[in-house]
Amino acid sequence: MAAPLTKTLSYLVPDALAGEVRIGMRLSVPLGRRRAVGFLLELTRGPARGLKPVAALLDPEPLIPETLIPLFRRAAAYYQHPIGQVIATALPAGLAGRGEAPPVLRETFYRPTAAEGRPRGERQARMLELIRMRGEVSLSELRQLFPSPYPQLKRLLEAELVSCRTEERLRDPFLSWPVAPDSGPLLTAEQDEALKRLQPLLEAPRFETFLLHGVTGSGKTEVYLRAIDRVVGLGRTALVLVPEIALTPQLVARFRARFAGRAEISVLHSGLSDGERYDAWRSILRGRAEIVIGARSAVFAPLQRLGLIVVDEEHEASYKQSEGFRYHARDLALLRGQQQRIPVLLGSATPSLPSYHRMVSGQGVLLTLRERAGGQPLPTVELVDMTETLFRTLLSEPLVGALRANLERGEQSLLLLNRRGFAPYLLCGSCGRGFRCPNCDISLTWHRSEGSLRCHYCDFGQPPPDACPACGGIDLDPQGAGTERLEAELSELFPAARIARMDRDTTSGKGAHRSLVEGMLAGRFDILVGTQMVAKGHDFPGVTLVGVLNADAPLNFPDFRAGERTFALLAQVAGRAGRGDRPGRVLLQTFSPDHYVFDAVVSHDYRRFCEAELAARRSLGYPPFGHLVNLVLAGNLQSRVEEAAAALAARLQPLPTGVEILGPVPCLLPRLRGRFRMQILLKASRRPPLRQLLDRLAALSRPVPAGVSLAVDVDPVDMF
Numbered sequence: 001m002a003a004p005l006t007k008t009l010s011y012l013v014p015d016a017l018a019g020e021v022r023i024g025m026r027l028s029v030p031l032g033r034r035r036a037v038g039f040l041l042e043l044t045r046g047p048a049r050g051l052k053p054v055a056a057l058l059d060p061e062p063l064i065p066e067t068l069i070p071l072f073r074r075a076a077a078y079y080q081h082p083i084g085q086v087i088a089t090a091l092p093a094g095l096a097g098r099g100e101a102p103p104v105l106r107e108t109f110y111r112p113t114a115a116e117g118r119p120r121g122e123r124q125a126r127m128l129e130l131i132r133m134r135g136e137v138s139l140s141e142l143r144q145l146f147p148s149p150y151p152q153l154k155r156l157l158e159a160e161l162v163s164c165r166t167e168e169r170l171r172d173p174f175l176s177w178p179v180a181p182d183s184g185p186l187l188t189a190e191q192d193e194a195l196k197r198l199q200p201l202l203e204a205p206r207f208e209t210f211l212l213h214g215v216t217g218s219g220k221t222e223v224y225l226r227a228i229d230r231v232v233g234l235g236r237t238a239l240v241l242v243p244e245i246a247l248t249p250q251l252v253a254r255f256r257a258r259f260a261g262r263a264e265i266s267v268l269h270s271g272l273s274d275g276e277r278y279d280a281w282r283s284i285l286r287g288r289a290e291i292v293i294g295a296r297s298a299v300f301a302p303l304q305r306l307g308l309i310v311v312d313e314e315h316e317a318s319y320k321q322s323e324g325f326r327y328h329a330r331d332l333a334l335l336r337g338q339q340q341r342i343p344v345l346l347g348s349a350t351p352s353l354p355s356y357h358r359m360v361s362g363q364g365v366l367l368t369l370r371e372r373a374g375g376q377p378l379p380t381v382e383l384v385d386m387t388e389t390l391f392r393t394l395l396s397e398p399l400v401g402a403l404r405a406n407l408e409r410g411e412q413s414l415l416l417l418n419r420r421g422f423a424p425y426l427l428c429g430s431c432g433r434g435f436r437c438p439n440c441d442i443s444l445t446w447h448r449s450e451g452s453l454r455c456h457y458c459d460f461g462q463p464p465p466d467a468c469p470a471c472g473g474i475d476l477d478p479q480g481a482g483t484e485r486l487e488a489e490l491s492e493l494f495p496a497a498r499i500a501r502m503d504r505d506t507t508s509g510k511g512a513h514r515s516l517v518e519g520m521l522a523g524r525f526d527i528l529v530g531t532q533m534v535a536k537g538h539d540f541p542g543v544t545l546v547g548v549l550n551a552d553a554p555l556n557f558p559d560f561r562a563g564e565r566t567f568a569l570l571a572q573v574a575g576r577a578g579r580g581d582r583p584g585r586v587l588l589q590t591f592s593p594d595h596y597v598f599d600a601v602v603s604h605d606y607r608r609f610c611e612a613e614l615a616a617r618r619s620l621g622y623p624p625f626g627h628l629v630n631l632v633l634a635g636n637l638q639s640r641v642e643e644a645a646a647a648l649a650a651r652l653q654p655l656p657t658g659v660e661i662l663g664p665v666p667c668l669l670p671r672l673r674g675r676f677r678m679q680i681l682l683k684a685s686r687r688p689p690l691r692q693l694l695d696r697l698a699a700l701s702r703p704v705p706a707g708v709s710l711a712v713d714v715d716p717v718d719m720f
């Protein structure tokens with residue numbers, strides 16, 4: 001059911017529907033006194049006693065392929081989430097609700113007929129000219145160029161100067177990035193070797209996990225392309241998961257260029273409307289797309305005859321959904337591979353510790369690319385010790401010098417400061433009062449160009465007051481720096497430089513991110529400033545200098561993964577340097593140059609970092625050596641949430657042997673969007689006792705009182 005029920009329900013199929021009903025269809029069924037949407041997961045024969053009849057079938061054909069049903073079942077059980085809501089997450093929006101599918105779009109196309117002649121009206125004549133010139137023009141385009149074109153079109157049709165045809169339109173706006181077909185470079189020896197290892201499983205699929213660990217710029221994408229080419233050539237389909245599709249225009253373009261005219265690619269991205277998602281789902285289901293590229297939820301794409309799943313940048317935290325159904329797409333990709341008996345290829349320059357650990361403990365095949373594809377060296381990485389520079393300079397002298405030299409040589413630079421806005425705080429110069437979000441109780445960030453104080457968690461915003469509400473003082477001081485301030489400072493330092501900024505604020509508009517990428521590729525910018533977005537996957541051959549402003553900032557995050565995350569971020573951003581003909585240089589500004597993370601980044605030694613980090617995790621029993629489940633309670637009344645957390649912790653006793661309970665304690669963000677939050681962290685070295693405890697939790701009637709919500713986060717990734 002598309003309802004928060006943990007169990008599945010049985011209904012009777014009335015004789016009238018028996019001929020048409022099939023697994024994977026949506027049904028309208030009675031639930032209590034109302035009607036609800038259900039998903040048909042299983043058909044059995046048996047006694048009908050006590051069963052209510054199905055009211056209607058909502059789909060003429062199954063909407064869910066049978067192969068996905070075991071995935072939904074396992075995911076629901078593993079993440080302790082109602083199966084109906086699991087399915088609802090997978091399906092295009094709207095289909096789990098009242099059952100109304102978005103209308104199928106039809107598009108009309110106009111073509112010239114053989115008839116010669118010129119219509120009388122000026123508008124008609126211009127339309128006809130366009131249609132003749134182009135051979136065929138769609139109604140939607142005509143509507144854009146000629147508002148309300150219908151009367152003229154009608155006359156053109158009547159005069160038999162044009163003809164028209166209508167077809168079902170599958171909407172895909174991602175198809176506009178221009179591509180030139182390409183057949184791919186000669187493989188490097190390492191790429192070739194990796195493909196040889198993959199080959200047998202592409203030909204005769206069975207489940208296996210491959211981890212492609214390739215240094216930045218080693219050409220992992222090329223390995224995916226060749227592997228998929230093989231899969232498609234054998235008549236099977238492939239699924240490619242990427243962390244965030246809107247930030248991956250280059251990868252998508254490479255796929256489209258390579259498969260142009262040979263295989264249909266369906267791109268599932270966040271810019272799709274509900275209708276477009278529905279179209280994409282249907283076209284995949286009907287086998288019209290051989291290759292599907294998409295973010296997290298694409299792991300459920302209804303591909304048939306699947307032959308390979310690729311998970312690019314598999315270390316990315318965005319593969320984990322952080323609310324509702326809290327699944328991890330990489331883990332579900334592995335599960336799907338196992339269920340459908342096909343290989344799964346994980347790729348990254350900085351693989352996650354769990355994936356790396358799987359390989360070294362023999363649960364998969366490690367494929368390594370040690371060299372960059374064009375033979376370029378990895379960039380040199382240098383530390384700038386900020387404890388030795390003057391207090392409060394944002395840009396150190398060495399970094400300014402390197403930027404200047406790069407500008408003089410006409411080479412591009414990229415700067416990372418992982419904080420958007422102008423300044424993280426605005427403080428009253430007289431009394432020191434700051435401004436906090438009324439909903440989340442954290443400091444508001446000063447966005448100068450927007451003229452507002454903004455919360456980065458709930459997006460609350462307010463204009464800054466003219467005077468301090470506490471003391472009436474009028475000089476409010478921005479403290480610290482974000483990307484907006486960095487951009488401003490750079491423009492003062494280098495007035496002639498062409499500077500662009502890439503962060504959530506500058507890329508929210510349609511096509512904005514893409515035009516920044518295109519601008520960098522075309523050499524229209526000298527310096528690109530941004531948050532971690534600039535570190536992701538870009539292949540800008542012109543960039544020779546990378547600078548990181550607060551390289552140690554993420555180390556201070558109170559999370560056992562802080563080291564792993566910092567390493568990944570720094571290694572990834574460093575890897576943007578020197579990908580073209582000229583060598584790259586990286587400067588990391590840090591207040592703690594002695595931290596072991598920096599050794600690993602400077603020496604590009606991923607393995608040594610992993611070994612050290614794994615040893616630490618092992619001694620503390622953290623993943624991948626232990627398993628975590630976070631229970632997050634939230635509500636409007638603090639005392640209620642506290643009491644509920646204490647009561648729940650008590651009800652979990654006695655704990656199965658091997659399970660530890662940490663808390664209840666307030667969450668790292670004790671208030672978020674106006675709700676108070678407490679967490680109970682469960683930790684175990686083995687899964688079975690943890691599972692046993694979760695089953696007990698699921699069986700509790702009313703685990704939390706009214707007014708308090710409970711979220712179960714299995715394998716949490718962000719514990720804020």
Ligand SMILES: Nc1ncnc2c1ncn2[C@@H]1O[C@H](COP(=O)(O)OP(=O)(O)OP(=O)(O)O)[C@@H](O)[C@H]1O
Pocket residue numbers: 185186187188191214215216217218219220221222348349373374536537538539575
């Ligand atoms: N065999 C090859 N010969 C020459 N160039 C290649 C070859 N394979 C890939 N390349 C080029 O090398 C560059 C880097 O490739 P790609 O972007 O796939 O690297 P990557 O491994 O994904 O890097 P990162 O993890 O840093 O994003 C691209 O410009 C690509 O076209």
Ligand SMILES: [Zn+2]
Pocket residue numbers: 437438439440441455456457458459460673
């Ligand atoms: Zn807030």
